[in-house]
Amino acid sequence: MENGSEYNRIALPEDAPFSCLGYKHHINDGIAMYHYQVKGSDRVFSFCGEEHCIRYLLQLAPLAWFEGNFQGGNLTETFTAAIDALYGACEAAGPYNGVGSL
Numbered sequence: 001m002e003n004g005s006e007y008n009r010i011a012l013p014e015d016a017p018f019s020c021l022g023y024k025h026h027i028n029d030g031i032a033m034y035h036y037q038v039k040g041s042d043r044v045f046s047f048c049g050e051e052h053c054i055r056y057l058l059q060l061a062p063l064a065w066f067e068g069n070f071q072g073g074n075l076t077e078t079f080t081a082a083i084d085a086l087y088g089a090c091e092a093a094g095p096y097n098g099v100g101s102l
Contacts, residue, residue: 036086066082
């Protein structure tokens with residue numbers, strides 16, 4: 001919350017080709033990790049905040065999926081909207097303990 005008003009995150013589309021498994025805050029270094037799994041795969045991808053960029057997110061879905069699902073006048077705006085949705089979906093999924101893949 002900022003100045004008493006609630007911030008509304010962008011929603012992750014239900015047809016996403018991956019699932020947001022949750023997040024984990026590492027107490028020793030203060031880094032938060034966000035965990036994802038491509039549907040139909042056993043592999044879990046874990047990204048820290050600065051790794052939420054085009055280079056890494058294209059491991060989860062093709063560029064066309066991101067461009068078709070998030071509004072932006074350019075790739076920076078498109079991926080900023082996507083990252084906001086990813087953070088929100090991981091936070092909604094709750095803490096990730098490393099078990100319970102799809």
